[in-house]
Amino acid sequence: MAEQAQNLRNFIRKDRGHARVIAVTSGKGGVGKTSISVNLAISLAEKGNRVILLDADLGLANVEVLLGLNSIYNVQHVISGEKSMAQILVKGPGGVGVVPGTSGLSKLADLSVKARDNIMAGLKQLQERADFIVIDTMAGIGRSAVAFVVAADEVILISTPEPSAIIDAYGMLKTTYQKRDDAVVRLVVNMVLNKKQASLVYSKLSNAAQQYLGRKLSYLGMIPRDPRVSQAVMQSHPFCIRYPSSAAARSVKDIADRLINQRAVAGPGTDSFLRRFAQTFGIPSSA
Numbered sequence: 077m078a079e080q081a082q083n084l085r086n087f088i089r090k091d092r093g094h095a096r097v098i099a100v101t102s103g104k105g106g107v108g109k110t111s112i113s114v115n116l117a118i119s120l121a122e123k124g125n126r127v128i129l130l131d132a133d134l135g136l137a138n139v140e141v142l143l144g145l146n147s148i149y150n151v152q153h154v155i156s157g158e159k160s161m162a163q164i165l166v167k168g169p170g171g172v173g174v175v176p177g178t179s180g181l182s183k184l185a186d187l188s189v190k191a192r193d194n195i196m197a198g199l200k201q202l203q204e205r206a207d208f209i210v211i212d213t214m215a216g217i218g219r220s221a222v223a224f225v226v227a228a229d230e231v232i233l234i235s236t237p238e239p240s241a242i243i244d245a246y247g248m249l250k251t252t253y254q255k256r257d258d259a260v261v262r263l264v265v266n267m268v269l270n271k272k273q274a275s276l277v278y279s280k281l282s283n284a285a286q287q288y289l290g291r292k293l294s295y296l297g298m299i300p301r302d303p304r305v306s307q308a309v310m311q312s313h314p315f316c317i318r319y320p321s322s323a324a325a326r327s328v329k330d331i332a333d334r335l336i337n338q339r340a341v342a343g344p345g346t347d348s349f350l351r352r353f354a355q356t357f358g359i360p361s362s363a
């Protein structure tokens with residue numbers, strides 16, 4: 077009986093160990109990655125999921141600033157081996173576990189083997205403890221930024237209706253597919269005036285994807301331009317908690333529902349994110 081209970085516990089642990097790793101990316105900076113990552117993570121947690129928000133964005137308006145958190149330890153302490161990933165996790169709003177970022181993440185390509193082992197072990201710990209890992213990435217196509225995008229199970233690509241954002245989103249899409257043939261990318265159009273404008277952006281990008289890359293781009297949703305977003309930022313509160321009935325909050329909740337209901341991948345193994353992440357840096361897959 078005791079043995080059975082143990083087996084059951086192992087089974088539950090194993091069964092719940094398949095965190096979906098979702099990278100939020102864009103070509104152009106300032107299009108809303110951090111705002112969307114934070115509020116999406118909270119919306120997923122509000123629906124009963126265990127969610128980790130990994131801050132891989134080293135811009136000024138990063139996850140910690142947006143949440144009014146002030147942590148002592150960050151990923152650098154995991155990389156150096158001083159702390160485990162569990163020890164640096166900060167409890168954020170809505171019960172989201174936040175992994176504070178560091179500029180060290182931008183130098184992933186130059187890390188020693190030991191340091192890379194440490195970060196790999198840390199990411200594995202996260203994957204075993206969460207249902208979703210949402211990664212707020214840096215804009216652009218630098219190697220470390222793209223590593224998370226290429227490794228993730230699913231990618232959310234953010235664009236706004238601005239032509240430069242659309243062009244750069246296409247560039248990011250192209251890079252992603254060049255590096256990973258079977259990437260699963262879905263578009264969110266942020267700061268739109270209305271649904272029609274969002275559809276137009278989607279048509280442009282999906283047509284270009286089809287014509288020049290031979291790929292389908294899926295549509296995940298849109299978020300209107302909403303003054304509540306910046307008002308909430310000023311108060312260091314996520315808008316979906318501070319202004320839950322705002323248009324932006326309702327849109328993010330719809331996106332969270334769609335994500336929960338439409339798993340975009342057939343069935344990622346627990347280790348597939350880690351394996352792809354390791355491959356990007358030439359680390360043996362057993363790491």
Ligand SMILES: Nc1ncnc2c1ncn2[C@@H]1O[C@H](COP(=O)(O)OP(=O)(O)OP(=O)(O)O)[C@@H](O)[C@H]1O
Nearest residue numbers: 105106107108109110111135137300301302305306
């Ligand atoms: N839907 C929206 N409506 C109004 N303002 C928005 C919306 N989404 C984001 N913003 C504002 O746009 C600015 C940039 O947002 P954010 O920092 O989330 O972008 P980012 O893509 O993470 O930027 P970076 O590339 O610098 O990391 C912020 O001031 C934010 O408040």
Ligand SMILES: [Mg+2]
Nearest residue numbers: 109110133135
């Ligand atoms: Mg950001």
